[in-house]
Amino acid sequence: MSILIQTTAAFPVFPLVRGMLSLSAFAGLVVFFKPLLVGIARALMLLFKPHRSKAELAARSHMRDAILMQNMINACNGASHASELRAMAARN
Numbered sequence: 001m002s003i004l005i006q007t008t009a010a011f012p013v014f015p016l017v018r019g020m021l022s023l024s025a026f027a028g029l030v031v032f033f034k035p036l037l038v039g040i041a042r043a044l045m046l047l048f049k050p051h052r053s054k055a056e057l058a059a060r061s062h063m064r065d066a067i068l069m070q071n072m073i074n075a076c077n078g079a080s081h082a083s084e085l086r087a088m089a090a091r092n
Contacts, residue, residue, distance in 0.1 A: 030037070052060070069089045
């Protein structure tokens with residue numbers, strides 16, 4: 001019996017128990033405040049990378065298409081191809 005008491009006295013149990021209680025208390029707070037923390041994380045994401053509106057997305061798409069069409073027109077060798085491309089661009 002005295003050997004058991006000596007081995008437990010050599011191994012500090014209370015700091016380990018205190019650490020486990022602190023960790024479980026922190027985990028409990030995180031679980032309790034998870035919706036709040038998720039909302040804060042989403043707000044920070046929107047702060048750094050905002051969503052574009054449908055009008056902005058459509059304008060960007062239209063501008064990208066116009067630039068692509070202009071590059072295709074500039075790359076054409078013959079006048080007939082350029083007029084066909086202009087006609088295609090006018091339809092959009």
